[in-house]
Amino acid sequence: MITHILEPMVCERFSNEERYREGHLRVINALPNRKVLGLHIPDLKRLAKQIATQGCVVRMPNGTEKRCTDGRGVIQAFEIVSNGCLCYEETLIWGFLINLQKCTLQERLLYLERYVPVLDNWAVCDTYCANAKWMQRADKDVLWLSLQRWFNSQREFEVRFAVIVAMTYFLDEEYLAKVFECLNNIHFNSIKSAYTTEKGKPKHVQQGTVHGVEPYYVRMSVAWLLATALAKFPNQTRAFVRGATLPADVIKLYIRKARESFRTKEVNAL
Numbered sequence: 001m002i003t004h005i006l007e008p009m010v011c012e013r014f015s016n017e018e019r020y021r022e023g024h025l026r027v028i029n030a031l032p033n034r035k036v037l038g039l040h041i042p043d044l045k046r047l048a049k050q051i052a053t054q055g056c057v058v059r060m061p062n063g064t065e066k067r068c069t070d071g072r073g074v075i076q077a078f079e080i081v082s083n084g085c086l087c088y089e090e091t092l093i094w095g096f097l098i099n100l101q102k103c104t105l106q107e108r109l110l111y112l113e114r115y116v117p118v119l120d121n122w123a124v125c126d127t128y129c130a131n132a133k134w135m136q137r138a139d140k141d142v143l144w145l146s147l148q149r150w151f152n153s154q155r156e157f158e159v160r161f162a163v164i165v166a167m168t169y170f171l172d173e174e175y176l177a178k179v180f181e182c183l184n185n186i187h188f189n190s191i192k193s194a195y196t197t198e199k200g201k202p203k204h205v206q207q208g209t210v211h212g213v214e215p216y217y218v219r220m221s222v223a224w225l226l227a228t229a230l231a232k233f234p235n236q237t238r239a240f241v242r243g244a245t246l247p248a249d250v251i252k253l254y255i256r257k258a259r260e261s262f263r264t265k266e267v268n269a270l
Helices: 003-009 012-016 018-028 041-054 071-079 088-100 105-118 122-131 140-151 156-169 176-184 216-232 234-243 248-260
Strands: 056-059 065-068
Touching: 003 041, 003 056, 003 088, 012 018, 041 056, 041 071, 041 088, 056 071, 065 071, 071 088, 088 105, 088 122, 105 140, 105 156, 122 156, 122 216, 140 156, 140 176, 156 176, 156 216, 176 216, 176 234, 216 234, 216 248
Parallel strands: none
Antiparallel strands: 056 065
């Protein structure tokens, strides 16, 4: 839809160096049907700021062109097309544009109702959450209530979205117990993943595969949240983990992440 704008911005090393390109694709690990062009995040952020104020020409899947005068119009164009029409970078731009909108909290939550179901990759999910600084200023009770639908979802990246938002904006004394309760209520075995599990490390990039128990990206996000909570609230986190009904592999991932972090490598995780 806006690949005609993105393609001239592709990183030269991504285009010309196979090793660099494979490393980039391996880290992102997009699903096979999600094309990755190879742009850097800072470049995408700058482009999103430009589109937010100046708009751009969007090429619709039916071959027509639509002139959008601002970012809101581009968001609306993204919303009406099939998810499969968008490349990895377009889904990132979509998220950046949502964050750049000057709108009410309810309007932004409506944007998220249409955007979060599109998430199918950890990098898009986490990049969106890290840049959603408006959440720091939002009515936390309203925002927390809106997260419950995603915590209760059966789709991998809808749940991960809720976990990453909770980790980024709700790990405080007021919400800590509520966050832990939501983690304990995640039904891991009911969550559907589009990724397939592979054993061993492949010689070449195999997009859409993981090397852990499904839903891998939910399990990793919960482990990450717990390791972050351990750094902020060690006693409460240890007490929760000891009494939680989380899967054993999630606890192991949490311990590993805690040991890998410079903030908690000397802290007893249990």
